[in-house]
Amino acid sequence: MAIKFYEDKKFFSLTTKNTEYQIKINEIGMVLHTYYGKKVGSLDMSYLIKKIDRGFSGNPYECRNERGVSADTLPQEYPTDGAGDYRVSALKTELPNGSGTCDLRYRSHEIKSGRDSLKDLPYVRAESDRVDTLKLVLEDKIAGILVILSYQVFEEKDIISRYTVIENVSGGRIVINKAASACFDIMGNDPDFIHFHGRHAMERLPERQKVGHEIHRISSKRGMSSHHNNPFVIVCDRDTGELSGNCYGIMLMYSGDHAEEIERDQAGMVRVVSGISDDHFRWNLEKGESFTTPEVMLGFSGEGLSDLSFLFHRIIRENICPKEFRNVKRPVLINNWEGTYFDFDDEKIKSMMDSAASAGIEMFVLDDGWFGKRNDDHAGLGDWTVNTDKLKCGLKGIADHATSLGMKFGLWFEPEMINEDSDLFRKHPEWVLRDPGRDPVMGRDQMVLDMSRTDVVDYLYDGISAILGSADISYIKWDFNRSLSNVYSSALPALSQGEVSHRFVLGSYALMQRLRDAFPNVMIEGCSGGGGRFDAGIMFYSPQIWCSDNTEAINRLKIQKGTSYGYPVSTMGSHVSAAPNHQSGREVPFMTRAIVAMSGTFGYELDPRKLTDDERAMIRGQIDVFNRYYDLVHKGRVLRLSDDDDEKYYTSWGFVSEDKSEALLNLVVTDVRANPEIICVRIGNLDPDAVYEVDEFITSVQDAPDDASFEKKGAKGERFTGSALMNAGYAFDPLFGVYPSVMIHFRKI
Numbered sequence: 001m002a003i004k005f006y007e008d009k010k011f012f013s014l015t016t017k018n019t020e021y022q023i024k025i026n027e028i029g030m031v032l033h034t035y036y037g038k039k040v041g042s043l044d045m046s047y048l049i050k051k052i053d054r055g056f057s058g059n060p061y062e063c064r065n066e067r068g069v070s071a072d073t074l075p076q077e078y079p080t081d082g083a084g085d086y087r088v089s090a091l092k093t094e095l096p097n098g099s100g101t102c103d104l105r106y107r108s109h110e111i112k113s114g115r116d117s118l119k120d121l122p123y124v125r126a127e128s129d130r131v132d133t134l135k136l137v138l139e140d141k142i143a144g145i146l147v148i149l150s151y152q153v154f155e156e157k158d159i160i161s162r163y164t165v166i167e168n169v170s171g172g173r174i175v176i177n178k179a180a181s182a183c184f185d186i187m188g189n190d191p192d193f194i195h196f197h198g199r200h201a202m203e204r205l206p207e208r209q210k211v212g213h214e215i216h217r218i219s220s221k222r223g224m225s226s227h228h229n230n231p232f233v234i235v236c237d238r239d240t241g242e243l244s245g246n247c248y249g250i251m252l253m254y255s256g257d258h259a260e261e262i263e264r265d266q267a268g269m270v271r272v273v274s275g276i277s278d279d280h281f282r283w284n285l286e287k288g289e290s291f292t293t294p295e296v297m298l299g300f301s302g303e304g305l306s307d308l309s310f311l312f313h314r315i316i317r318e319n320i321c322p323k324e325f326r327n328v329k330r331p332v333l334i335n336n337w338e339g340t341y342f343d344f345d346d347e348k349i350k351s352m353m354d355s356a357a358s359a360g361i362e363m364f365v366l367d368d369g370w371f372g373k374r375n376d377d378h379a380g381l382g383d384w385t386v387n388t389d390k391l392k393c394g395l396k397g398i399a400d401h402a403t404s405l406g407m408k409f410g411l412w413f414e415p416e417m418i419n420e421d422s423d424l425f426r427k428h429p430e431w432v433l434r435d436p437g438r439d440p441v442m443g444r445d446q447m448v449l450d451m452s453r454t455d456v457v458d459y460l461y462d463g464i465s466a467i468l469g470s471a472d473i474s475y476i477k478w479d480f481n482r483s484l485s486n487v488y489s490s491a492l493p494a495l496s497q498g499e500v501s502h503r504f505v506l507g508s509y510a511l512m513q514r515l516r517d518a519f520p521n522v523m524i525e526g527c528s529g530g531g532g533r534f535d536a537g538i539m540f541y542s543p544q545i546w547c548s549d550n551t552e553a554i555n556r557l558k559i560q561k562g563t564s565y566g567y568p569v570s571t572m573g574s575h576v577s578a579a580p581n582h583q584s585g586r587e588v589p590f591m592t593r594a595i596v597a598m599s600g601t602f603g604y605e606l607d608p609r610k611l612t613d614d615e616r617a618m619i620r621g622q623i624d625v626f627n628r629y630y631d632l633v634h635k636g637r638v639l640r641l642s643d644d645d646d647e648k649y650y651t652s653w654g655f656v657s658e659d660k661s662e663a664l665l666n667l668v669v670t671d672v673r674a675n676p677e678i679i680c681v682r683i684g685n686l687d688p689d690a691v692y693e694v695d696e697f698i699t700s701v702q703d704a705p706d707d708a709s710f711e712k713k714g715a716k717g718e719r720f721t722g723s724a725l726m727n728a729g730y731a732f733d734p735l736f737g738v739y740p741s742v743m744i745h746f747r748k749i
């Protein structure tokens with residue numbers, strides 16, 4: 001059992017392969033967080049707590065003469081509001097008498113093997129892993145509140161997941177104004193934190209800063225995890241880098257409003273609270289009811305950020321993404337969006353399919369515009385019937401054409417959205433989120449369906465499943481193209497409007513799960529104007545997500561790197577698009593575009609008929625390379641080999657297989673210089689005693705006529721010891737031309 005309770009000292013030790021997490025019940029039943037980090041041999045870590053009498057930090061009544069005992073200074077597992085802890089709290093409640101105080105004490109616990117699944121929310125699946133669970137029951141007898149803290153220990157995966165259940169055992173209604181999934185306090189250091197901010201078409205950019213004494217709040221109140229602030233944060237020692245140092249990852253599995261709060265308190269302790277944002281949240285808990293928070297994953301590595309990333313990548317791939325797509329190579333697809341936008345008919349699509357199939361592409365995805373009166377983005381959302389003016393041969397005719405060419409077929413939907421100009425809106429204006437008597441805020445000229453209503457979810461399920469049943473469809477691109485506003489449901493009373501944001505997310509999850517159950521082999525690629533709903537919650541249903549609407553390779557280097565801190569390559573939708581690029585106007589060589597897109601799910605997003613013969617011929621080779629290194633790239637350890645300073649000049653990254661038998665090294669020079677400085681990168685995680693040989697060397701430079709000789713200078717056949725590559729590094733030959741790139745494969749001999 002990975003969980004032990006030491007009765008005499010009243011502490012719990014939760015151990016994974018390399019980490020230990022400790023919880024202590026103190027003399028008055030407060031549940032304290034005493035340690036998380038490298039294993040410490042189950043020594044009671046509460047020795048770290050110094051009971052210092054700090055002015056203005058009051059004491060629980062029972063300890064009124066022991067002034068060193070204060071909720072305000074002790075490290076807590078689940079801090080509440082009103083009872084003397086003035087730091088960020090995890091729980092805020094309101095009792096029928098108006099009291100906002102909740103004061104929890106240990107009541108009981110249960111340790112068991114296996115885990116409970118969550119009914120309406122995504123969670124980390126046990127699969128074939130050994131998982132042990134600790135349920136800690138806390139109570140506030142006066143309020144009639146039980147809080148069950150549930151810890152799932154994934155021993156081999158070095159991950160602990162947590163969620164919380166709040167139960168009303170009082171005689172009346174309790175209102176929950178905040179219910180975080182987890183809190184933990186880190187003692188005794190002066191750390192940094194890294195969060196991932198961004199905007200549409202430039203998502204998940206890492207920002208590292210010192211944890212100051214203010215409260216840092218990373219959050220979204222857009223009804224989605226958002227392009228702007230991802231629900232993943234890292235807290236790490238000041239000297240932690242890619243290959244060394246202590247770091248914690250806190251990743252919320254939720255696709256709606258969220259908040260990660262980080263506070264450094266008066267004693268220097270750092271508190272992290274993660275969960276649903278309390279901005280639009282007010283949940284009524286009637287007598288006898290309970291509320292379950294989303295799950296959050298905690299990971300710790302003492303070996304630096306790259307190892308921390310690996311822990312999250314592995315658990316997302318193996319325990320969160322649907323099993324149907326886990327060990328199956330995903331098809332290389334072509335999507336028509338940037339090739340046609342709304343301007344297509346069946347003849348055009350079929351001829352694009354012919355061209356794509358002849359280049360070796362494995363799946364064709366028909367994007368927005370195939371349904372209702374959808375000829376631009378002002379109409380049609382909500383009407384999930386085929387537009388036969390455009391697709392005269394019907395959807396089946398289109399899908400059959402793909403199948404006849406040996407390709408799979410995929411289709412775009414945007415289920416949660418509705419246009420004012422749609423039959424659905426004309427029939428059911430009450431189905432949209434909007435405040436009574438007020439025009440709603442519009443986004444892309446569309447409104448948002450009220451997913452808290454079961455009739456809306458039923459309508460969408462019926463419409464989408466009818467389409468999926470009507471043709472051979474293997475894939476859905478599930479889009480979501482605006483932030484929520486006017487979050488008001490006409491189906492709920494005034495008192496319940498604070499529940500709508502969360503009920504909306506539950507409605508979306510319910511729809512996805514019903515479709516998954518009915519069509520388990522249809523892969524859902526999540527999307528929200530690119531990567532606006534890129535989180536571990538949605539990955540429970542969709543194993544890949546369109547990473548960004550920005551398909552430009554040089555910008556993508558930053559987006560994909562930022563995404564890689566938390567999320568595996570296998571989840572990152574990434575395509576080669578046309579040049580000049582539609583978002584930035586930049587011209588990047590075809591091979592460089594491919595090298596960047598190959599560090600994702602890989603595909604194309606262009607009109608293949610407009611490619612030159614040379615480019616079309618290159619597609620086949622690119623697909624071969626991608627397929628050859630699929631396991632290495634999708635399951636290996638990601639190496640981020642350049643930092644912010646380097647990236648003014650170049651970006652380098654790579655992958656090492658888990659057994660260290662092969663590695664892939666990539667470089668794109670983004671600011672080519674005359675008489676250049678040498679680029680040399682140290683490749684971590686190799687076997688120091690092994691010899692590695694370069695057995696493939698691919699470069700974009702053949703695209704640049706002046707440097708056609710470069711390829712011959714490639715290092716194919718060169719040998720290095722692992723320890724040389726790790727300690728001295730690999731020195732690239734200079735690259736010239738326009739955004740030149742190389743991809744080098746090393747095999748252990």
Ligand code: DGJ
Nearest residue numbers: 337367368527529530549
């Ligand atoms: C936003 C997506 O990210 C694009 O790829 C495309 O599907 C459009 N929506 C279609 O409206």
